[in-house]
Amino acid sequence: MAGNSLNSVDPEIAGLITAEERRQADTVKLIASENYVSRAVLEATGTVLTNKYSEGYAGKRYYEGQQVIDQIETIAVERAKSLFGVNHANVQPYSGSPANLAIYLAFLNPGDTVLGMGLPFGGHLTHGWSVSATGKWFNSVRYGVRKETGRIDMDEVRALALEHRPKLIFCGGTAIPRTIDFPAFAEIAREVGAVLAADIAHIAGLVAGGAHPSPVGHADVISTTTHKTLRGPRGAMLMATSDEHATALNKAVFPGLQGGPHNHTTAAIAVALHEAAQPDFKAYAAQVVKNAQALADELAGRGFDLVSGGTDNHLILMDLTPKGIGGKPAAKALDRAGLETNYNTVPFDPRKPFDPSGIRIGTPSVTSRGMGEAEMRQIGAWIDEVVTAVAKGDAEDVIGRVHREVSDLTAQFPAPGLS
Numbered sequence: 001m002a003g004n005s006l007n008s009v010d011p012e013i014a015g016l017i018t019a020e021e022r023r024q025a026d027t028v029k030l031i032a033s034e035n036y037v038s039r040a041v042l043e044a045t046g047t048v049l050t051n052k053y054s055e056g057y058a059g060k061r062y063y064e065g066q067q068v069i070d071q072i073e074t075i076a077v078e079r080a081k082s083l084f085g086v087n088h089a090n091v092q093p094y095s096g097s098p099a100n101l102a103i104y105l106a107f108l109n110p111g112d113t114v115l116g117m118g119l120p121f122g123g124h125l126t127h128g129w130s131v132s133a134t135g136k137w138f139n140s141v142r143y144g145v146r147k148e149t150g151r152i153d154m155d156e157v158r159a160l161a162l163e164h165r166p167k168l169i170f171c172g173g174t175a176i177p178r179t180i181d182f183p184a185f186a187e188i189a190r191e192v193g194a195v196l197a198a199d200i201a202h203i204a205g206l207v208a209g210g211a212h213p214s215p216v217g218h219a220d221v222i223s224t225t226t227h228k229t230l231r232g233p234r235g236a237m238l239m240a241t242s243d244e245h246a247t248a249l250n251k252a253v254f255p256g257l258q259g260g261p262h263n264h265t266t267a268a269i270a271v272a273l274h275e276a277a278q279p280d281f282k283a284y285a286a287q288v289v290k291n292a293q294a295l296a297d298e299l300a301g302r303g304f305d306l307v308s309g310g311t312d313n314h315l316i317l318m319d320l321t322p323k324g325i326g327g328k329p330a331a332k333a334l335d336r337a338g339l340e341t342n343y344n345t346v347p348f349d350p351r352k353p354f355d356p357s358g359i360r361i362g363t364p365s366v367t368s369r370g371m372g373e374a375e376m377r378q379i380g381a382w383i384d385e386v387v388t389a390v391a392k393g394d395a396e397d398v399i400g401r402v403h404r405e406v407s408d409l410t411a412q413f414p415a416p417g418l419s
C-alpha cells in the first residue's frame with residue numbers, strides 16, 4: 001500500500017484529478033483570483049513536508065526534528081522580506097481569510113471598530129462584512145465607491161474615519177479594477193490613530209513585479225494570499241515594517257489562531273517567491289496589466305459597461321445590464337463556451353448577490369500561458385458573441401462554435417504546471 005501510486009490506490013480520485021487537469025488545460029481561465037503555478041511549485045506542494053508538525057517559529061518550536069523545516073521556513077521568510085522590501089514576514093497563515101483574522105486578533109478586541117470596503121463595492125468578506133466573523137464580532141463601518149466614477153471616494157473614507165474612529169482600516173479588495181492609493185489611506189489612518197492594513201491578496205504579484213505601487217512605507221501591516229497574481233500555492237503571508245507589529249502578528253497567527261504550519265505549502269511559497277524575484281516575473285506582471293487593458297478596451301468598444309470605465313490592474317468588473325442579461329446566466333453560458341469567469345455584484349447593484357448584474361474577469365492565468373494583447377482582443381470578441389447570443393435567447397450554435405475556437409487557442413498556449 002505505502003509505495004503505491006495514487007492511480008492504483010484510488011483510481012476514482014486520480015481520474016478526477018486528471019479530468020480537472022484536462023479542464024484547466026482546455027479552458028480560457030478568466031477568474032481574476034486564479035492562476036497556474038509552475039511545475040516546481042506543484043512539486044514542492046506534494047512532498048513529505050506534509051508529514052511534519054512544526055508549531056512555533058524557526059528556532060522556537062514545540063516539536064523536535066525541525067533541522068530541515070527551520071531552514072525551509074527561514075528561506076521563505078527571507079525571500080518574502082527581500083521581494084517586498086519589508087523587515088518582517090510571517091508565511092504561516094493557512095490562507096488569506098485566516099491571515100486577516102490574525103490582524104484583528106493582533107490589534108483589536110471584540111466590539112472594536114474596523115473600517116473596510118463594503119463587499120458589494122469590491123471589499124473582501126473579512127474586511128468587516130456582516131456574514132463574516134469580522135462583521136459579527138467587531139463593529140464594522142464600510143466605505144464604497146463614487147457612483148459617477150466607480151472609484152473609491154477618499155473623502156468618504158476620511159469622513160467615516162473621523163466619525164467612527166476605527167482602530168483598524170483595511171484597504172485593498174477582491175473586485176477593485178483601479179490602483180489603491182496607499183499614501184492617501186495612510187494619511188487618514190495616521191489622522192485617526194488607526195492601524196492601516198493593506199490587503200494585497202489580488203495584486204501581490206503586480207506589486208512584486210513592479211506593476212502596482214507598493215504599500216510598504218505606508219501600511220502598518222500587509223496581508224496577502226500567495227495563490228493569486230503571485231502565482232504560488234494556496235497560502236498567505238503577513239508582513240510588517242515595525243518590530244512591535246511583527247511580534248503582535250506572529251503571536252496572533254501562532255498560538256492565537258493556528259496550530260502547526262503547513263510545511264509543504266511553506267516550501268512551495270519559498271519556490272514561488274524565488275520565481276517572483278526573477279526578471280521574467282517583471283515582464284509577466286507588466287503583461288498581466290497590458291492584457292487586462294487590451295481586453296477592457298475591446299469590451300468597452302463592444303458596448304460593455306466597465307465599472308470605473310477600465311482597469312489599472314489585472315481585473316475588469318462589468319455591468320451587463322446594457323446587454324440585457326444578468327451576470328449569472330452570462331457566466332454560465334461563457335463557461336459552456338470554455339470561457340471561465342465569475343458572476344459578481346457591481347457597485348449599487350439592484351439585483352441580489354446570488355444573481356447579480358455583473359461578471360468579473362481577470363488576466364493572470366491567460367498571461368501565465370503566454371497569451372498577449374491579440375489573444376485578449378479575440379477573447380473579448382468571444383465574450384461579446386456569447387453574451388449577445390444568450391441575451392437574445394438563442395446561443396447554442398454560438399456556444400458550440402466559440403468552444404471549438406477556444407480549444408484551438410488553448411492548444412497553442414500550454415498552461416504552466418500541467419502535463
Ligand SMILES: *Cc1c(COP(=O)(O)O)cnc(C)c1O
Pocket residue numbers: 033095096097098100123124126172173174199200201202225235
Ligand atoms: C482572496 C482574498 C482573500 C482571502 O483569501 P482566501 O485564501 O480565499 O481565504 C482575502 N482578501 C482579499 C482581498 C482577497 O482577494
